[in-house]
Amino acid sequence: MIQRIQRGRSDRLAARERTFDDDSHSDMDVCFQTVPNTVAFHGILETEPHVTVIDGFLAPLECSELIAKASLQRRSGVSNDLGTGSESKGRSSSTALRTPGLVRALAPLRQRLTELLGVPEARLEGSMVLCYEVGGAYRWHFDAFNLSSVRGASNTAARHGGQRLLTSIAYLNDVPEGGETAFFHARRAIAPKAGRLLVFRNAVPRTAPDGRTRFEVDRRSLHAGLPVRAGTKWIVTTFVRERPRGMEEEP
Numbered sequence: 001m002i003q004r005i006q007r008g009r010s011d012r013l014a015a016r017e018r019t020f021d022d023d024s025h026s027d028m029d030v031c032f033q034t035v036p037n038t039v040a041f042h043g044i045l046e047t048e049p050h051v052t053v054i055d056g057f058l059a060p061l062e063c064s065e066l067i068a069k070a071s072l073q074r075r076s077g078v079s080n081d082l083g084t085g086s087e088s089k090g091r092s093s094s095t096a097l098r099t100p101g102l103v104r105a106l107a108p109l110r111q112r113l114t115e116l117l118g119v120p121e122a123r124l125e126g127s128m129v130l131c132y133e134v135g136g137a138y139r140w141h142f143d144a145f146n147l148s149s150v151r152g153a154s155n156t157a158a159r160h161g162g163q164r165l166l167t168s169i170a171y172l173n174d175v176p177e178g179g180e181t182a183f184f185h186a187r188r189a190i191a192p193k194a195g196r197l198l199v200f201r202n203a204v205p206r207t208a209p210d211g212r213t214r215f216e217v218d219r220r221s222l223h224a225g226l227p228v229r230a231g232t233k234w235i236v237t238t239f240v241r242e243r244p245r246g247m248e249e250e251p
């Protein structure tokens with residue numbers, strides 16, 4: 001596959017990154033026209049050191065079951081497509097309510113994640129099933145908490161469970177056109193494909209003068225869900241935290 005890259009000047013890039021920090025929207029088409037340059041490696045497709053793609057992580061039946069379970073809520077007429085009503089800023093997708101049925105259907109995926117990543121289930125945030133229609137997208141953003149900002153430092157979620165070290169995205173369907181997950185600095189975009197898992201690192205350890213190590217936002221993880229141009233895109237996003245749920249930082 002051809003990868004067309006349009007490298008911007010570094011000052012423009014820095015300006016853009018500032019814009020992303022400000023939570024504002026940006027032109028998603030700026031640097032990605034097409035998809036990955038991945039290398040097959042024992043079934044694991046490796047891109048950047050901090051971005052890994054694994055195909056066949058979910059079976060086709062598991063994908064269709066998850067879509068069916070999440071779609072049920074759309075039919076039940078809950079507002080805002082699938083339900084929560086809490087669209088995050090810059091994301092034009094809908095998030096399925098975690099009904100008991102959906103939670104059960106998510107269990108095998110979560111179990112496999114704990115095995116793959118070597119973390120206990122308590123370090124996984126609740127998995128979110130997201131659906132994007134044509135035109136749906138997720139602006140450029142970081143998933144890690146910005147702990148150096150006032151808002152980030154006072155973030156209760158971040159204090160309990162700590163930083164979001166990794167993001168995993170399981171793609172539940174093939175998307176005819178668009179919908180790639182794009183990494184700004186790596187100049188790379190991962191195409192949605194049923195059963196594919198994308199894992200990337202969000203944070204890097206920094207040791208402060210007092211000897212304590214904290215995880216800060218990894219600037220290289222700046223990413224977006226590019227606009228879906230045809231069809232629908234279904235994904236499951238699961239963040240991996242630094243510590244088990246509810247566990248506070250040691251004093």
Ligand SMILES: O=C(O)CCC(=O)C(=O)O
Pocket residue numbers: 138143167169179180181182223224225226235237
């Ligand atoms: O839709 C995508 O490809 C990206 C989703 C994402 O970045 C997120 O859920 O945090």
Ligand SMILES: [Fe+2]
Pocket residue numbers: 141142143167223
């Ligand atoms: Fe994200």
